[in-house]
Amino acid sequence: MTIRRALVVAGFTAIAVGLGWLLFVGLPRWYGAKPGRAVASAPAPAAPAPPGRKIKARLFYVADDGTRLAGVERDVAYGESSIEQAKAIVEAQIGAASEPFVSPVPAGTKLRALFVTPQGEAYVDFSGELRSSHPGGSLTEMLTIYSIVDALTVNLPAITTVQVLIDGKEVDTLAGHVDLRRPLIKNLTWVEQTESP
């Protein structure tokens, strides 16, 4: 009797452990988007792209005269969901730029997280390099911010506003000028009219 009861208990325990594994490990593996690895492995536009599907996206680099952004068509990794696609675009935007373009985003800046609300408000969280390595100057600050805002809002029309966070927190400004306390909307006045190749 006791052995039988023990077997029943052991059986239930095994089923419970199995269900637990299925719920917390198995299902996320099948359906989940591997969030951490997706962010880390998103390709930079200049780097050789890993095999897989690509989309064309418009990224923004500093134009020749230094006062505007130049819109450039680039291959960006395909994202299964809109959030994954948004992450891939931001990863591409903050990566190194190929010659002759210059990236407005400080080298070493990493994407920590990205969320999009059902209303299309994107929250993009960067590592501290975005601020600590910034060269300063209101113009450069504008170009840094709007390269990210425009890369998201131009390529993903479902995203209406972009709020920049640093190390998970809201910040006043990057370098003392642009107000980052409120979400920003698409602004193409900082983009050159002529399309670069």
Add this chain to the structure above:
Amino acid sequence: MLTPDQALASVAGRLISLPAAPARVGTRWLVPLEFIGRALAPIYDVRLDLRSASHLLVMGDLRIPQVVIRYEVLGNAGRMTLDSTPQTPTGVVQEGNRIVIRYEADALDAVAPALTGQGPVPLIQSMRIEGAVITIELGPRFSGFRASTQDVGASSRITLDLVSIQPETVAPPPPPPPPSPPELPTFGSPPSIRTVVIDPGHGGEDTGVKGSEGTVEKNLTLTFARRAKSVLENRLGIRVLLTRDEDRSVPLDERTAVANNNKADLFVSLHANASLRPTTRGASIYVAAFSDADRAQAAIAPARVPIFGGGSRDIELVLWDLAQIRHVDQSMELAHIVEREFQNRVVLDSRPVERAPFRVLESANMPAVLIEIGYLSNGDQERLLASPDYQARFVDAFSDAVARFRDFLGGIGVER
């Protein structure tokens, strides 16, 4: 009844003595002034009071206090005292460019004093007395006043202390102001700009941009701000406050608060720029940018609050972060005026006027611009910006722009 050559008159059977005898010249009688009070008053049974200094004949029980007005110049300031006999309730208010003193009386027996010794730029332009109201027209040097009342014997005294605009004591020696161009409008134009707050960008640990030759933005903006203060004060007679006059860190909100709390008419933040392309050059002027969502948020209905003694009044609410919204058109006008004055005098950016969501401008409750003086990321620009000659030229052009903007405000009749 009057008799020539006799200093006596008979009124209703009573004899009244006069200080001199009446004289008859043709068909007219000449009588001493006392005849009015001593003889005519009993005849008409009213009180007659002759105020010879103010050419008034007071008939009956009119309230016409005698007001003795004195004005003295005390260094840069001025003090006016008004003694009214008998004691008369008064109200003193500033209405635009004048101080108005209203007496609870039917008229005033008063003579305006001589407004001498005020120097070439007066605190008081003129004053006039009409009925029971004394109006003091203020001069361009006026910046504020304090009024007090006290009883002195049978009189009540109003003391008005008028404060003059004067340069603040500045620690660093101000650069010599360049000679004023003759066409520059000076004190004749409407004084719609009394106070300007200049904000030298960055400071303390926040160095701002660093040039390759060692120029640091926080020091350069302070140098330009001190020069601008000196020129605006000496040339235009405008009170200028700096948000910092030393190398210290000042939060952005605090910078705008200096302007808001001092009721500045203009707020100008000075910065030096940086570009990732080494050839980018020139000064640019930025005006705050707001989204439609910001504008919707700023459009708050006035709050109705109860007031002491019953009733209510509407109070206009201004969101601190969005205070600039209602001034943004004037700020853009200012930016274009600065651009025009900079043209051909300082190196301008290829796009000199821009809108940008700059934090330091958003809370300014007055016309406000951020001026980028040039690019420290460009070696030629860095040397130019560090040169005293260029700094003087730049500040001259800026001062002319402020004068033009003052003309613009005067032209549209802005009362701030």
